[in-house]
Amino acid sequence: MPHKDDNVEFIPSRYPPFPDGLKTTHLETISLAKIQIGDGAEQDRMFEACKTWGFFYLHLLDSDQGRMLYEGSENIARASEHVFALPLEEKAKYPPHKNDTFGYKAIGESRVDKNKKADTVEFFNISKDDMTVPDSEMKREWPKEVLDNKPLLATYIRTAHSVGLQILDVLGTKLGIDDLEEIHQRHKIGETSADVVRMTRGLPRARQLETDDDDKAEIITTGAHTDFGTVTILRNWLGGLQLYAVPNRIAGNLDFGDESGEWMFVEPQQDCAIVNLGDAAVRMSNGVLCSGRHRVITAPGEQGKLPRYSVVYFVRPNNECRVKALRGSGVPNMADDENDEDCIRGSRDNDKN
Numbered sequence: 429m430p431h432k433d434d435n436v437e438f439i440p441s442r443y444p445p446f447p448d449g450l451k452t453t454h455l456e457t458i459s460l461a462k463i464q465i466g467d468g469a470e471q472d473r474m475f476e477a478c479k480t481w482g483f484f485y486l487h488l489l490d491s492d493q494g495r496m497l498y499e500g501s502e503n504i505a506r507a508s509e510h511v512f513a514l515p516l517e518e519k520a521k522y523p524p525h526k527n528d529t530f531g532y533k534a535i536g537e538s539r540v541d542k543n544k545k546a547d548t549v550e551f552f553n554i555s556k557d558d559m560t561v562p563d564s565e566m567k568r569e570w571p572k573e574v575l576d577n578k579p580l581l582a583t584y585i586r587t588a589h590s591v592g593l594q595i596l597d598v599l600g601t602k603l604g605i606d607d608l609e610e611i612h613q614r615h616k617i618g619e620t621s622a623d624v625v626r627m628t629r630g631l632p633r634a635r636q637l638e639t640d641d642d643d644k645a646e647i648i649t650t651g652a653h654t655d656f657g658t659v660t661i662l663r664n665w666l667g668g669l670q671l672y673a674v675p676n677r678i679a680g681n682l683d684f685g686d687e688s689g690e691w692m693f694v695e696p697q698q699d700c701a702i703v704n705l706g707d708a709a710v711r712m713s714n715g716v717l718c719s720g721r722h723r724v725i726t727a728p729g730e731q732g733k734l735p736r737y738s739v740v741y742f743v744r745p746n747n748e749c750r751v752k753a754l755r756g757s758g759v760p761n762m763a764d765d766e767n768d769e770d771c772i773r774g775s776r777d778n779d780k781n
């Protein structure tokens with residue numbers, strides 16, 4: 429779509445490049461097409477990436493579903509610009525309900541560090557369940573700017589969910605899971621879940637600082653976290669995402685007291701999504717798979733002068749499911765893995781990530 433209007437913010441083709449010379453992770457790039465045709469070497473590389481960092485780049489342009497995610501995420505980011513441009517009073521009409529995270533999170537509602545500094549990003553979390561049913565069956569209200577894009581969002585949700593499950597099928601096979609169907613049962617598209625498409629818009633650096641004189645200031649936009657679901661498929665176009673250089677194998681390890689590692693940038697790759705595993709994948713594999721701790725800071729260099737958009741799909745277990753370890757030759761037994769106390773519930777209501 430041509431951009432007639434210079435007020436348009438989301439124009440990836442005009443973004444300055446990611447700067448050289450920063451500490452950056454070297455993640456594997458996995459081809460979605462090769463995963464889809466069952467290429468053994470590609471599957472091995474993906475499994476290794478999921479055991480080491482729980483993060484990899486997914487090359488999208490060589491498969492139909494990948495191209496849908498590529499174009500769909502750009503269209504959703506464009507739509508999100510209209511959502512975020514609404515007056516705050518209007519956006520505030522869509523807060524999360526008591527037991528969910530759907531709807532609008534304003535800037536400053538979360539804390540990003542131990543000094544309780546406020547975050548500088550707004551989110552709009554759009555639920556899978558409402559976008560994939562007729563309007564009359566939706567459980568909550570959505571702004572017109574979201575509803576106008578319901579067909580796009582529904583297609584994106586179905587595609588991202590399907591790609592997430594294709595990834596889980598490969599990981600399940602590599603883990604020697606006895607019953608792969610169990611993974612599908614836990615992530616049924618038609619069952620109620622906390623799956624969302626998250627639209628995000630992070631403030632540019634100039635708007636975060638009182639003055640714009642400290643070009644190098646590191647401002648945390650979204651604080652350190654692990655995602656609580658199973659698989660996350662992320663599209664971002666500006667830098668700022670960082671991965672903590674100590675792999676995390678503990679589900680829900682949100683007590684980030686240790687500061688021994690360092691933060692490394694994950695450079696966005698034009699033709700790729702960034703895929704990462706969440707706590708439910710750690711739990712289902714009894715810690716064989718890894719859920720990488722990450723955060724977002726202001727995009728580096730010139731990029732940081734621009735508002736930062738991202739589009740995130742979270743594949744999460746169905747609400748009713750108890751996320752126990754799966755049984756399989758590659759999943760170590762844990763003495764207490766039958767213990768419900770030790771299970772993550774499908775809906776981790778209080779978590780925002």
Ligand SMILES: O=C(O)CCC(=O)C(=O)O
Pocket residue numbers: 626628650655662664669722723724737738740781
């Ligand atoms: O915007 C990004 O690059 C990452 C966002 C993220 O980690 C999240 O929303 O959980």
Ligand SMILES: [Fe+2]
Pocket residue numbers: 653654655722781
């Ligand atoms: Fe995240």
